[in-house]
Amino acid sequence: MGGRRTSREPSKVSYYAVLVALSFFALTPLVVLGFNALKTSAELGRNPLGPPLSPDFSNFPKAWELGNFTVTMRNSAIITAGTVIGVCIIAGMAAYALSRLDLPGGNGVLFSLFVGSAVPFQLFLVPLFFLWSRLQLTNTLIGIIIIYWAIYSPFATLLLRSYLVALPRDFEDAARIDGANEFQVLTRVVLPLAWPGFLTVALVSGLAAWNEFFFAVTFIQDDNLKPIATSFLSFQSQFSRDWGLTSAAGLFMILPVIVLFLILQRRFIEGLASGGLKG
């Protein structure tokens, strides 16, 4: 001890103690999930929470097979990719109009985007469902993708607009003087500069589409078209007694997300914290 620095430090030990305790609360359930995916039913009976004493990987192929993950992974991948591409195009164009093309009534549009990104599903679900069944868009992947376009684009537009507003216009003006048309300005000048914004929007809307449960369970009943979220729910209720199996299936769904999150966490956090997307 001794010295001013160290004499002030000890008070922080209690801070770290609380922060570590909160970390345990956040991570322990996930660690147990990982542990239990590696246990046989027999070991789960003896050792339901601890680390696996003899790790066993048979749950993974079994869960993949029984949960039809080849199909549901494909469905979720299509839905996520379709959502991300569509939202980037739709929101990118709108944000460009709002920040660069002197849209008349821009403030009114901005305000309606704020409202639009916060409209509760309660307000439009019932007629939408019956409209979609009449248009035969229920039980289709494109049907659910269009819904995600609509509900994620307003927020994405606002986020992209704030990126574009911060970009200097000089490069674009230079390109226009050189005879580029608006489309060329957008694709050759603005997009290469605004890609961090698009990456953030892609991550947030992709995560939302991958995890989304409510519209998926309402609009897709066909087992061959279900995304992972809803097929996992039926898997979970069907095999609820087999904790190892459901843990392995859960890992299939969350591992890609966790890995991507750890790689790009700054962008994820920034994007999610700026949007009003309720998880």
Add this chain to the structure above:
Amino acid sequence: MPAEQPELKVPEERAASTERPSRKRAGRTPRQRRRTIMAWAFMLPLVIVNVIVIVGPAIATVYYSFTEWSGIGPAEFVGLQNYRQMLTSGEFYGALLHNVIWIAIFLTVPIAMGLLGAFLLSQITRFQMLFRVVYFIPFVIASVVNASIWENLLDPERGIGPALASIGLPYLDGVAFFGDQRLALPSVAFVDNWHWWGFVLVLFLTAMQSVDRDLYDAAKVDGASRWHQFRHVTIPGIRPTLVFVMLMTIIWSLLVFDYIYILTQGGPAGATEVVATLMYKEAFARFEAGYAAALGLGMSFVSGLIVLVFLYLRRRGWEI
């Protein structure tokens, strides 16, 4: 770009900088007209999907809420009958009470955890990023997987309860968290909160990091304790974010659906029924789509009203 702070600002102040007012009123040349057309053309995809998916059906909700409609076939106009039914239904008030309890839980537990964690985190430098990432991880976990994890951990026969009993702490042994009428609602809220509080913490942390350091130094010179610094520097400093989170908490709690539907479907015996699950049942299990529309519109109206009251009070100069 710094994370745009969610302060419910009406977007005037930033939009102003992007517009070129000189052009707006001046005589319109063909070139400007072309730009305007081009601008709307770029907005078109957004407008189209939003009209089809949200605006159109939302207007239809208003209409159907005045009808008797099963979802298929023609709707029969019945005036205010659905609303009368809603306001005299014990089921509705029971569900609404659960929403209110949900609001009370989420206005306290995650906000207290978030404030505590964010304040402690803002006071340290080492491992700050690591903690932030750790707390945020549950927020990116899918709701169905989160629910499954806790269904297992809170299982009366093989979860935490029996495990604690085996080391001499029998208090939770055999407790059916999701099966007990009194425990089901707080248990579902607990599971939802597990993925929620870390997100709230990160929002608060971001806000706290922009509080002027000098204010803390001044408080320290005055001999303020940590609690006093928290109470008189931190809280006022992050008030816009705090108010925003509380406002959103109220609205989201009025509309909550996912975790309840996944974990208990409103059961046991209606112990976790909220208005959103009730509405879902009316629309898709009882085929009372008209009544469901009235429920949905009613709840949307109430949450819209709360936002308007908030904006009105702020405009009147309330410091919130």
